[in-house]
Each structure stands twice: as structure tokens, then as C-alpha cells.
Amino acid sequence: MTAEKLKQLETSLAENEEFQETFKFFMDHFADHRIFIEQSKKVKLPFLNTLVKEAARFFLRKDQLVLVGFRVTESARLNIYHGSATTEGHHLVFFYCKRINQGMLVFFGGGSGMMDYLRITPRSVDGSKMPENFAEIVEDMHEKRAKPPIEKHPFSAN
Secondary structure (H helix, E strand, O other): OOHHHHHHHHHHHHHOOOHHHHHHHHHHHHHOOHHHHHHOEEEOOHHHHHHHHHHHHHHHOOOOOOOEEEEEEEEOOOOEEEEEEEEOOEEEEEEEEOOOOEEEEEEEEOOOOOEEEEEEEEOOOOOOOOOOOHHHHHHHHHHHOOOOOOOOOOEEEO
């Protein structure tokens, strides 16, 4: 869990088209290390709940779905959020690298025996550049119960 490994993860997440390699790297160098789990703290992030839910809706082609057992933890030292949930017979595992504003959502179960991967990136609906502190802005809006400045949903999955 060094700064070098974090940079490798971020680079792989941003550039590698073999998503299973990126997920394996995350599991091998972060999630499977006890210190990473011990240093992570449970947090409530409506921003990530919405992002994961919308990506799952997109992937599963559902108009509505419910995330059950949504849990997110933060490694503040590494600026990584990670967590899990279940929905529609699928287990979901995700991680989100705050510094590069990208994450990965992995689906398994659902009877296929396969794992499916989505790279997730919050984007502006109107095409304008996303601010670097996008996650904090969204969280501040939720905390203050302010109405978002745009009516359309500001997230997409790619």
C-alpha cells in the first residue's frame, strides 16, 4: 500500500482496458491487506450510493432497483472509498479513487458464474469540466440539503 502502488492502481484504472487486471491489482495490493481494512473507516456518502446505484441500473438495464446492505469505507490516507452491496441477485464490490475521480464496480453472482466490470466516472451532464473537488461539492449539497444546480442526473457509467 505504498504511494507507488496507489499510482499504479490509478493509472491502471484510468488507462487499462483489461478491467479484471485492475480489479485484481486492487484486491492483491489493497483490499486483501489487513492494514488497509483496519485503517479504513465506515462513512456515509450519498454521492457514492447514487453513483453505484445509477451504474448498476445502467448495467442491469433496470428502471428501478434497491441497493441492499450498501456499505462504504474510506481510506483517508489513500483517498480511496471502497465497499459492497447486493441488488437483483448480484453482489457488488466497488472502489473509487477520489484523486482521479474514477472507480470500478464489479458484479458477480446473478447465476452466470461470471464477473462483470464497469469503470465508473462522474461526469457533467452539460459537458462542462468537472471540478476537482466534485465529490466534496456533492457531499456538501447533501449535507446542507441543497438542491443540485442541474436537474438532470450528473453521473454516467463508462
